[in-house]
Amino acid sequence: xxxxxxxxxxxxxxxxxxxxxxxxxxxxxxxxxxxxxxxxxxxxxxxxxxxxxxxxxxxxxxxxxxxxxxxxxxxxxxxxxxxxxxxxxxxxxxxxxxxxxxxxxxxxxxxxxxxxxxxxxxxxxxxxxxxxxxxxxxxxxxxxxxxxxxxxxxxxxxxxxxxxxxxxxxxxxxxxxxxxxxxxxxxxxxxxxxxxxxxxxxxxxxxxxxxxxxxxxxxxxxxxxxxxxxxxxxxxxxxxxxxxxxxxxxxxxxxxxxxxxxxxxxxxxxxxxxxxxxxxxxxxxxxxxxxxxxxxxxxxxxxxxxxxxxxxxxxxxxxxxxxxxxxxxxxx
Amino acid sequence: xxxxxxxxxxxxxxxxxxxxxxxxxxxxxxxxxxxxxxxxxxxxxxxxxxxxxxxxxxxxxxxxxxxxxxxxxxxxxxxxxxxxxxxxxxxxxxxxxxxxxxxxxxxxxxxxxxxxxxxxxxxxxxxxxxxxxxxxxxxxxxxxxxxxxxxxxxxxxxxxxxxxxxxxxxxxxxxxxxxxxxxxxxxxxxxxxxxxxxxxxxxxxxxxxxxxxxxxxxxxxxxxxxxxxxxxxxxxxxxxxxxxxxxxxxxxxxxxxxxxxxxxxxxxxxxxxxxxxxxxxxxxxxxxxxxxxxxxxxxxxxxxxxxxxxxxxxxxxxxxxxxxxxxxxxxx
Numbered sequence: 001x002x003x004x005x006x007x008x009x010x011x012x013x014x015x016x017x018x019x020x021x022x023x024x025x026x027x028x029x030x031x032x033x034x035x036x037x038x039x040x041x042x043x044x045x046x047x048x049x050x051x052x053x054x055x056x057x058x059x060x061x062x063x064x065x066x067x068x069x070x071x072x073x074x075x076x077x078x079x080x081x082x083x084x085x086x087x088x089x090x091x092x093x094x095x096x097x098x099x100x101x102x103x104x105x106x107x108x109x110x111x112x113x114x115x116x117x118x119x120x121x122x123x124x125x126x127x128x129x130x131x132x133x134x135x136x137x138x139x140x141x142x143x144x145x146x147x148x149x150x151x152x153x154x155x156x157x158x159x160x161x162x163x164x165x166x167x168x169x170x171x172x173x174x175x176x177x178x179x180x181x182x183x184x185x186x187x188x189x190x191x192x193x194x195x196x197x198x199x200x201x202x203x204x205x206x207x208x209x210x211x212x213x214x215x216x217x218x219x220x221x222x223x224x225x226x227x228x229x230x231x232x233x234x235x236x237x238x239x240x241x242x243x244x245x246x247x248x249x250x251x252x253x254x255x256x257x258x259x260x261x262x263x264x265x266x267x268x269x270x271x272x273x274x275x276x277x278x279x280x281x282x283x284x285x286x287x288x289x290x291x292x293x294x295x296x297x298x299x300x301x302x303x304x305x306x307x308x309x310x311x312x313x314x315x316x317x318x319x320x321x322x323x324x325x326x327x328x329x330x331x332x
Numbered sequence: 333x334x335x336x337x338x339x340x341x342x343x344x345x346x347x348x349x350x351x352x353x354x355x356x357x358x359x360x361x362x363x364x365x366x367x368x369x370x371x372x373x374x375x376x377x378x379x380x381x382x383x384x385x386x387x388x389x390x391x392x393x394x395x396x397x398x399x400x401x402x403x404x405x406x407x408x409x410x411x412x413x414x415x416x417x418x419x420x421x422x423x424x425x426x427x428x429x430x431x432x433x434x435x436x437x438x439x440x441x442x443x444x445x446x447x448x449x450x451x452x453x454x455x456x457x458x459x460x461x462x463x464x465x466x467x468x469x470x471x472x473x474x475x476x477x478x479x480x481x482x483x484x485x486x487x488x489x490x491x492x493x494x495x496x497x498x499x500x501x502x503x504x505x506x507x508x509x510x511x512x513x514x515x516x517x518x519x520x521x522x523x524x525x526x527x528x529x530x531x532x533x534x535x536x537x538x539x540x541x542x543x544x545x546x547x548x549x550x551x552x553x554x555x556x557x558x559x560x561x562x563x564x565x566x567x568x569x570x571x572x573x574x575x576x577x578x579x580x581x582x583x584x585x586x587x588x589x590x591x592x593x594x595x596x597x598x599x600x601x602x603x604x605x606x607x608x609x610x611x612x613x614x615x616x617x618x619x620x621x622x623x624x625x626x627x628x629x630x631x632x633x634x635x636x637x638x639x640x641x642x643x644x645x646x647x648x649x650x651x652x653x654x655x656x657x658x659x660x661x662x663x664x
Contacts, residue, residue: 168544210503211500215468
């Protein structure tokens with residue numbers, strides 16, 4: 001029997017849906033990996049009770065201290081923040097700082113090979129900011145802590161991966177970050193990850209920046225000057241890339257199965273499509289990092305947190321994808 | 333019995349799917365309006381034969397010359413271009429010029445009150461260009477010929493309308509066209525059209541420009557400086573508008589029924605969503621023009637034209653919407 005990979009599930013902002021999606025998804029996680037929760041044992045125990053789970057938390061100090069099971073949820077205490085006064089659905093510096101601590105602990109353990117990858121529950125940016133942590137999200141923390149300069153965020157669902165050339169920046173800033181080099185790098189990243197996930201070289205559609213892919217130059221020249229040359233260089237390297245394609249029809253074609261991957265030029269281009277296409281099934285994958293990390297593709301959902309109604313599907317899918325990537329990393 | 337509105341259906345670029353969607357959709361159009369085709373009788377006859385329609389073309393000189401029926405398709409010859417050598421699926425100056433002529437004829441007839449509105453089949457921009465007609469699309473021709481300066485293009489499907497503040501321009505050009513005044517104007521336009529279509533004041537969600545609606549100023553300030561003030565002014569006028577909302581989740585919420593209308597800041601923002609949400613059901617509505625005009629929301633589909641497999645759903649929906657707007661215009 002092949003050993004399942006050991007994955008760390010970080011609880012994210014405890015005032016959000018993180019604890020309860022881990023609690024609800026737990027039986028499914030056991031089928032996919034050897035999970036260890038990194039977070040706060042008391043909040044996790046509360047979530048297990050709230051979702052009427054038969055499992056109980058067992059606090060551990062090492063990732064391999066106990067075996068995860070339907071009855072036992074191993075949990076590493078990963079922050080010294082006092083979270084007793086945090087209220088569900090409310091931004092606090094304590095929960096923000098704790099979410100950061102959970103992530104850092106998980107990164108350090110994984111970099112030391114005590115786990116095969118990380119799956120993160122959502123954190124809340126306002127919470128991070130309240131704790132004076134000025135990161136736009138998980139990815140930037142991961143990049144900084146692992147000393148990574150070239151990284152990307154990929155959305156994945158139903159066999160389709162979308163990677164973004166630019167991400168957390170104002171739309172006005174996008175243009176100076178769009179270079180043929182940056183686009184080519186993302187084509188390569190997507191090719192690498194999707195080859196692992198789907199087991200074959202992906203057909204990659206590269207999105208245009210301008211409407212109608214500039215309509216032959218009527219609406220801009222980024223397609224001719226930047227994106228087209230990047231696609232051509234990718235093709236010259238043997239990658240199965242094409243474009244630039246008008247992005248509205250590109251996603252319709254991807255849904256039809258014409259593409260396995262899409263390179264989006266900016267955040268909303270990919271996100272509008274994937275939120276509509278996949279909703280709770282979407283998974284967030286960090287690409288370019290020296291470790292395996294996936295994430296749910298939704299936020300903390302403060303409005304419904306604590307009621308036990310949050311859907312764990314995205315977490316389960318994130319674990320499934322991380323397990324697949326970790327297995328591939330181990331064998332390669 | 334209320335008289336059905338008289339609507340003109342322009343054939344668009346005859347080398348595309350225009351003729352066949354009119355031919356296939358014909359029985360449905362008769363339920364919704366008194367249709368008259370504006371175009372080329374020979375190409376129309378060919379399309380009727382191709383889709384095995386029992387109807388035959390009757391060439392007319394006036395819109396009220398004969399009654400449309402399951403057997404009779406009244407057609408106004410609207411161009412003196414020789415279209416005999418046009419090949420299906422190929423760009424030609426002749427078909428491009430003819431599509432322009434069809435539209436101009438329909439505009440003139442409608443402005444002279446000889447019809448209640450126009451429904452357009454797709455034209456091909458390359459064809460227009462081959463004929464030295466430098467328009468990005470139908471809407472700009474309509475605006476020019478009717479002397480309209482403030483106009484917009486709205487996508488509509490399943491009770492949801494999306495209007496764009498900027499449309500056919502490069503993404504770099506968007507910023508200087510985004511003013512609070514321009515956004516407010518589009519909120520008002522959307523309110524007016526959707527009130528007619530749905531019979532009640534619409535709940536309008538205004539999209540942000542930047543990812544996460546700038547995340548409190550982290551990724552740009554257009555939300556705070558331009559979009560937010562426009563929404564506030566709309567609210568002060570009594571319009572049911574809110575935002576700016578992050579556009580990826582805005583469309584998910586609109587699909588859930590939280591909004592009847594969305595104001596998108598640029599072409600692809602609205603088009604990515606509506607192509608995925610509605611596909612062939614989407615209809616294009618010109619707003620701000622002194623006449624009723626709707627259109628299919630797809631292109632000429634040269635790749636499948638002439639095979640009789642094109643789906644007439646968008647045309648039928650466009651006629652349905654035009655008929656509703658024309659009835660309202662007549663009664664108001």
